[in-house]
Amino acid sequence: MAAQTAWEFKEGALPEGGKFELSPQGSGELQQIAGRPTTYWSDAIRRIRRNRLAVVGFWIIIALLFVAVVGPMVSPYSYEDQDLENTFQSPTLRHPFGTDQLGRDQMTRVMYGSRISLAVGIVCAALNFLIGVTYGGIAAYFGGRVDDIMMRIVDILYGIPTLIIVILLTVLFKDKGVSPLVNVFIAIGLTYWLPMARIVRGEILSLKEREFALAAKTIGAPNNRILFRHLIPNAMGPIIVTVTLEIPSAIFTEAFLSYIGLGVSAPVASWGVLASDGTEAIRSFPYLVLFPALAISLTMFAFNFLGDGLRDALDPRLRQ
Amino acid sequence: MDTILKVEHLKKYFAVNVGGPFTRQMASLKAVDDVSFDVGRGETVGLVGETGCGKTTVGRTIVGLYKPTAGAITYCDQNLCVLTNEAMRKVRSKLQMIFQDPYASLNPRMTVGNIIGEPMDIFSIGTLAERRERVQELLRTVGLNPEHANRFPHEFSGGQRQRIGIARALAMNPEFIIADEPISALDVSIQAQIVNMLEDLQQNLGLTYLFIAHDLAMVKHISDRVIVLYLGKVVEVDESKDIYRHPLHPYTKALLSAVPIPDPRIEMQRQRIVLKGDLPSPVNPPSGCHFRTRCPIAQPICAEQQPELRDMGSGHMVSCHFVS
Numbered sequence: 297m298a299a300q301t302a303w304e305f306k307e308g309a310l311p312e313g314g315k316f317e318l319s320p321q322g323s324g325e326l327q328q329i330a331g332r333p334t335t336y337w338s339d340a341i342r343r344i345r346r347n348r349l350a351v352v353g354f355w356i357i358i359a360l361l362f363v364a365v366v367g368p369m370v371s372p373y374s375y376e377d378q379d380l381e382n383t384f385q386s387p388t389l390r391h392p393f394g395t396d397q398l399g400r401d402q403m404t405r406v407m408y409g410s411r412i413s414l415a416v417g418i419v420c421a422a423l424n425f426l427i428g429v430t431y432g433g434i435a436a437y438f439g440g441r442v443d444d445i446m447m448r449i450v451d452i453l454y455g456i457p458t459l460i461i462v463i464l465l466t467v468l469f470k471d472k473g474v475s476p477l478v479n480v481f482i483a484i485g486l487t488y489w490l491p492m493a494r495i496v497r498g499e500i501l502s503l504k505e506r507e508f509a510l511a512a513k514t515i516g517a518p519n520n521r522i523l524f525r526h527l528i529p530n531a532m533g534p535i536i537v538t539v540t541l542e543i544p545s546a547i548f549t550e551a552f553l554s555y556i557g558l559g560v561s562a563p564v565a566s567w568g569v570l571a572s573d574g575t576e577a578i579r580s581f582p583y584l585v586l587f588p589a590l591a592i593s594l595t596m597f598a599f600n601f602l603g604d605g606l607r608d609a610l611d612p613r614l615r616q
Numbered sequence: 617m618d619t620i621l622k623v624e625h626l627k628k629y630f631a632v633n634v635g636g637p638f639t640r641q642m643a644s645l646k647a648v649d650d651v652s653f654d655v656g657r658g659e660t661v662g663l664v665g666e667t668g669c670g671k672t673t674v675g676r677t678i679v680g681l682y683k684p685t686a687g688a689i690t691y692c693d694q695n696l697c698v699l700t701n702e703a704m705r706k707v708r709s710k711l712q713m714i715f716q717d718p719y720a721s722l723n724p725r726m727t728v729g730n731i732i733g734e735p736m737d738i739f740s741i742g743t744l745a746e747r748r749e750r751v752q753e754l755l756r757t758v759g760l761n762p763e764h765a766n767r768f769p770h771e772f773s774g775g776q777r778q779r780i781g782i783a784r785a786l787a788m789n790p791e792f793i794i795a796d797e798p799i800s801a802l803d804v805s806i807q808a809q810i811v812n813m814l815e816d817l818q819q820n821l822g823l824t825y826l827f828i829a830h831d832l833a834m835v836k837h838i839s840d841r842v843i844v845l846y847l848g849k850v851v852e853v854d855e856s857k858d859i860y861r862h863p864l865h866p867y868t869k870a871l872l873s874a875v876p877i878p879d880p881r882i883e884m885q886r887q888r889i890v891l892k893g894d895l896p897s898p899v900n901p902p903s904g905c906h907f908r909t910r911c912p913i914a915q916p917i918c919a920e921q922q923p924e925l926r927d928m929g930s931g932h933m934v935s936c937h938f939v940s
Contacts (some may be wrong), residue, residue, distance in 0.1 A: 507721035514679045514713045515735040516705040529725045
């Protein structure tokens with residue numbers, strides 16, 4: 297039948313005797329077909345690399361860190377040196393961001409401001425880890441009444457606006473010689489670990505019922521070991537995402553507080569102070585508000601893009 | 617044979633909310649209701665019953681994952697229920713557990729070497745090098761490549777993971793292992809491998825097993841004695857070779873009639889006893905004999921009186937009014 301010929305092999309297409317042959321390696325050990333072992337983190341890094349915005353955000357943050365550390369050191373100007381003969385200069389080669397009403401180099405001041413912003417970011421991240429993660433973890437792990445009491449405290453603190461805390465602290469520390477920056481740190485310290493505590497609690501609540509947590513208990517692991525070695529490392533994905541999304545929010549809060557005059561004050565230059573000073577002369581010298589505002593927006597975007605990218609990369613449900 | 621574990625009148629009730637979404641009405645779910653049995657040294661005792669009958673709860677209460685509501689668990693003449701957490705932690709090294717789900721029972725963030733070595737790490741046994749040596753030895757014992765100690769659990773198959781779980785349980789040289797459905801999550805071909813390995817380990821290391829399962833054929837194969845549980849109560853206990861031939865309790869009969877026979881001719885003639893209805897809620901169990909709502913031979917007395925677990929001779933215990 298003609299139709300069947302299509303199924304026949306051509307002469308010589310089959311190996312001799314029409315049998316499959318063993319591959320040369322087949323006689324010895326099994327072939328190594330396993331790829332490089334992929335761990336959770338290597339997998340996450342591979343996925344975040346595909347997210348262009350997150351990569352851009354990551355490099356902006358690195359650049360920002362570099363500028364904050366090195367910038368003020370290499371700048372020929374200091375953030376507080378006045379040059380009253382050269383006030384309100386437009387951007388030039390000598391002063392790329394121009395000068396302000398007292399002739400201070402705006403670029404140096406913006407670079408110095410990034411130090412404050414990043415300090416705020418670092419404090420926020422550290423408190424998130426130290427207080428938020430531990431607090432939420434303990435509440436969830438011990439559960440029951442401990443959980444109830446601890447989370448009600450969180451609820452109460454949630455209800456107090458950051459602004460009110462800062463105003464109260466400002467009044468409290470008014471003539472005590474405490475730097476206004478400390479007020480901002482305390483305010484951020486009091487409020488910014490709260491979302492983290494809630495997120496960690498939720499994660500640990502589900503993780504602690506998993507069999508590996510029970511297994512850790514049966515082999516005699518003490519509570520703190522189960523919590524810090526078994527449960528929290530498994531909640532690291534959401535924790536890191538929350539931190540990267542909390543940092544810009546803290547930075548913005550500092551800028552906002554400084555803008556309305558509750559944060560750091562002159563001559564220290566934070567982005568909020570610079571923007572606030574700049575708005576006074578926005579009609580004649582718009583670049584004075586432009587550069588600090590740009591710096592704030594760029595930082596916000598960078599952290600948020602990175603945070604979104606991390607969330608996508610670390611969420612196991614979105615794994616590919 | 618000396619008794620290694622003695623469970624007396626063990627009860628474990630869980631508090632559950634039976635009210636609606638806005639009302640709070642607590643009731644107790646009687647997961648384990650007055651269970652007593654003992655396990656001799658070197659013996660394998662099978663614990664069988666359908667889903668929700670309290671098998672896992674019994675196992676978890678023995679290793680101390682749950683605090684018993686009432687009753688006593690005596691392990692090597694030591695009442696585990698009155699031990700402090702710290703003392704209990706120490707006893708646990710001799711009393712280990714193998715978990716059901718090999719995918720959930722290993723911490724995904726730890727290497728296999730760390731998982732197996734963790735018990736030794738916790739109790740600071742030996743130097744780092746000695747622990748590593750022991751991990752390699754354990755991996756060989758359970759038939760895995762010692763070079764794989766640096767890999768993560770997700771790089772292994774289900775059967776291999778279960779072997780890792782077993783290696784972890786063996787790390788502290790335990791005497792007693794509670795195997796909580798160790799094979800139910802595995803393929804049939806792998807089940808046989810794991811069961812054979814458990815038997816070999818028992819021979820070589822002198823282990824005692826409490827083997828929790830719902831696969832009756834497997835329990836028959838591995839166990840010396842079988843305990844049948846129904847709704848948190850023991851309904852029958854016997855030597856496994858006898859109970860499969862002469863089950864006395866109607867529930868055991870029904871259970872055993874559900875086991876397929878690997879011979880088509882006999883299998884065709886096999887008569888299944890199909891129980892009517894579902895497992896009653898352990899929140900509100902039937903009065904008298906818990907099994908009476910589904911029992912084919914139930915009489916009025918069953919609703920009024922709870923049957924005692926009676927010895928029918930040579931250790932064959934049954935709790936039914938109509939068995940003599």
